Amino acid sequence: MFLGLDLGTSGLRASLVDEAGRIVDTTEASYPVAHPHSGWSEQDPADWIAACQGTMAALRRTQPKAFAALRGIGLSGQMHGATLLGADDKVLRPCILWNDTRAHDEAAALDALPDVRRLSGNIVFPGFTAPKLLWVAAHEPDVFSAVAKVLLPKDYLRLWLTGTHVSEMSDAAGTSWMDTGARAWSGTLLEAGQMRAEQMPDLVEGSAVSGRLRADLAAELGLAGSVAVAGGGGDNAAAACGVGALAEGAGFVSLGTSGVLLAARDRYAPAPETALHTFCHAVPETWYQMGVILAATDSLNWHARITGHKPAALSxxxxxxxxxxxxxxxLPYLSGERTPHNDSAIRGAFAGLDIATERADMTRAVMEGVAFALTDSLEALKATGARLDRLLAIGGGSKSPYWVELLATVFGLPIDLPAQGDYGAALGAARLAMVAVTGAKPAEVMTPPPVARTVAPRADLTPAYREAYQGFRALYPALKAVT
Structure with missing residues (x-):
């Protein structure tokens, strides 16, 4: 048996998976996020440990025989968080999360330095880890001077599980301290961020063994044999492992609160000027690129709240x-936008409102706006040479047949809808543990899910939607000029 632990922003999901890759059981535990000031987002790492203890205890209780056969654990988690540890591994302050924007000035200053984009392969966003530490240096110097190690959220969980300071390539690629092409910490980037190599965890590939479950913890959980803990992956890399998006041509579109368009890459082809993220994948010698919009289903949820109707009813x-x-x-810029604009200040808008406009017209515009914004990411991916033959649709928005057909038509790509099941980051983490323990090839374990149906682009409507997309693109500079 293998356990996938996905440490999300609002909760931890634990999936117990058998050697055939079938999910035996899944459980979750939630924890709070603190917002002590506007734009701040923090979490107590002790809550992650409590959630892990609770979910493992629940699986042991509901699946005693299966849990006792546990051979490997894989980790996935929210990226970019700064968990600061002193020399005794004690947490120095609450973890600053990925969606915390306090370090916008530090990010801009770091991004402007020579070689930072070239080595990291990415724009330095305020949510990345390196600018957070520069903010701590400027505003909490006593804390900064006491930092012995910086761990990403899932890697703090690994420290509790194994006693080792280890990270892996896909998560480390989102810190702005890593040479993403070389898959190693960069002395130049660490110096630019006022950090030292000894403050970094060791690096392994996501499909490699990073350590072993502590003997005392194994005994407490009733586990007799040695349990390996795999490197794992950042949440999107692990999700890609969960849906089998490993090789060039494979990818997925996720219609969640935010929207993600991810393409697996066989080579390193960064394009930071597009605001695409270019990160190491969780498997060796592979990368991925993704565009991110900040409000996908969140746009429809906003529209639903304003109109007093449920999102499903509107769709x-x-x-x-x-x-x-x-x-x-x-324009779905309700919280700013990442790809392709890298603009935290821009805000959303309707354009073309008419006295005859009805609620359904606004719903259609919201769903089209999200599709067009994701098409910006597709165009950016194409510019890097990424090839996408088709896409798998995941996330809550993929339950809308209208939205999926709209995406297929605007993208000009067939979109596959998986058969009912859980193909998320927890499954991907468990699959990484399987590879680490068994030595199997990633492609043999990380297979795509069964496809329930494929939605083809509407060729008769493609020209009209391409024209509408061009109109959408023209609106951003006009909106920027007046906001």
């Missing part, structure tokens, strides 16, 4: 098949 008003694009445009 149902449009039916299951798309028609011609509407004349109303929506």
């Amino acid at each position: 149902a008003e449009l039916g299951t098949a798309i028609g011609a694009p509407g004349s109303l445009r929506f």
